[in-house]
Each structure stands twice: as C-alpha cells, then as structure tokens.
Amino acid sequence: MSDKRQRARVQGSWAKQLPKNTRPSEVPNNQPKNANSAPGSWGCGPQKTPKTFEFIQPTKLIREVPPEKVIENAGDHEISCCPSGVSRLRLLPGFLPQEEADWMFSKLFAELPWSQKTNYRQGEAYEEPRLTCWYGELPYTYARSTMAANTQWHPLLLTLREAVEQASGCRFNSLLCNLYRDGYDSIGWHSDDEASLGPKPTIASLSLGDTRVFSLRKQPPPEENGDYTYVERIRVPLSHGTLLLMEGATQDDWQHQVAKEYHDRGPRINLTFRTIYPEPENHRPGTKLRFTAKQQ
Structure with missing residues (x-):
C-alpha cells in the first residue's frame, strides 16, 4: 500500500495533508512571537513566578465523629458513668x-381514645x-401543653402495668401512650426530665407493632456550647413485644428520639409507664428539673 493511501486510511478521507515543508514546531508567519513568553507558556503575556507553599500545622486538633453503637441483645447495658450517676438501659x-x-396491639389500636396533641415551639402552635x-x-x-x-x-393497660412492674421492680402510677401511624410519625430529640417525674426517673417503654429505631445521643459538655456533632450515639431497634427500661441518670445525660423513616412502616404503639x-x-x-436546680 502506498504512503498516500495509508495516510488517507489512517486519518480518514476528511483529513488534510500536511504541507510538505512545514514542521509542527514552527510558528506560522502570520502569528507574531511574544518575546516575553516563558518557555512552555501559551504566549499569553508575562508569567508570574510560581508561589512556594508552606505547610502550617493546624492549631485545632482534628476530631472524629464517634461511631454509632447498636444495642440489640437482651440484658443490662451501662451506657455512661458521669458525675450525675450511671446511665443504664435494660x-x-x-x-x-x-x-x-398481636392481640394486645389490635385491641389497644381500636379501643384507646387516641387524639392529636397541640404543642408550642417558640410561641407557635404545631x-x-x-x-x-x-x-x-x-x-x-x-x-x-398539658x-x-x-x-x-383500660383493663388491658392495668394488666400490662402489673407485668411491667414485676419485670422492672418499680411502681408506676401513670402512662403515656403513643401511636405512630406510619414511618412519617415521629418524636424529636428530648429528655423525660420534667420536675413532675422526679429525680432520675425510671421509664418503662413497651413496643407493639412495627419495628422502629429508638435513638439516643449524649448531652454535650458545657464547653461544646450545645454542639452535638461529636457526642456518643446509640441505636436500639424496638420490635414487636419488646420492653426497654431507661434507668439511673439516663434522662439527665442523654436525649432520645424516634425519627421519621421514609419507607414503608406499619403502625406502632409505644406505652411508656412512669x-x-x-x-x-x-x-x-x-x-x-435541671433548669429548676440551676435557678435555686
């Protein structure tokens, strides 16, 4: 095959042949050379001397967010020990x-006087x-809101209260019932530390229905100024028929929530004896209660 045919085949029929006497390194006569161009530049004017960069050691330590702990096994779990006392989950x-x-869930779902409560945040009702x-x-x-x-x-709630008291060794005189209709229902971060619950209350939480994740996060120390970025976190999947006890200083040193879950979740009833x-x-x-103690 001749050179001409080989060049046409490699470059395509549209490619133009190079002039015989032109070399790629030559600058065309119609483009003026820039006398100030630095070697290797694009000829766009004087080039500045590259800056030298100096490493400066950061003054703040690099902190890592602690990994979230998952609690799934039965038993007592000591989650922290602080000046306020030991925080424990059972x-x-x-x-x-x-x-x-199954039978208790269907009965309570149908027969309890469920209603939607109005709360207030920064003076606005929701x-x-x-x-x-x-x-x-x-x-x-x-x-x-009261x-x-x-x-x-309800007679069934009295039966359940007696069973929970036997398992926990505590006496309860009240009960807050929550119905999460689907994954969009939730409760935000909070602690059950109102003065009416007394110091270091034991809260017994009984779950019926679909599994939801119960999350906890530790209260940050005063020097963090309310920043929860680097605090310890715990996840507890609460399944049908599970009992969870929050004991000791848990309400002083931890917050908890049931977050929204944006996928299929069936209804769940949560009975919190206190x-x-x-x-x-x-x-x-x-x-x-914490606020009251500071004001005295």
Missing part, C-alpha cells in the same frame, strides 16, 4: 409472646406528628 426483647402481642393518650391521677405537662388527668384505665408527682411549689408545670 433491654428485654420478646417480653410479650407473639400471639399475645400538631404532634403522632397520636397520644394519657392515664394517671395527675395531669402531665410537656412542651407547654394532658388532663385520666383515672379510667411515676409522676405533684408539681413543686411555685414551679411552672412542664419545666425541666
């Missing part, structure tokens, strides 16, 4: 047998993203 999966839990009802001889105030006293306990006391004298209902 997890009892399968506290209720499957068939018994509807809670879940349904609730309250049982107890005393009213319960949180988020600047649930009236209700002594008409002991409530009359509000302290000259105390605004619903105010945190």
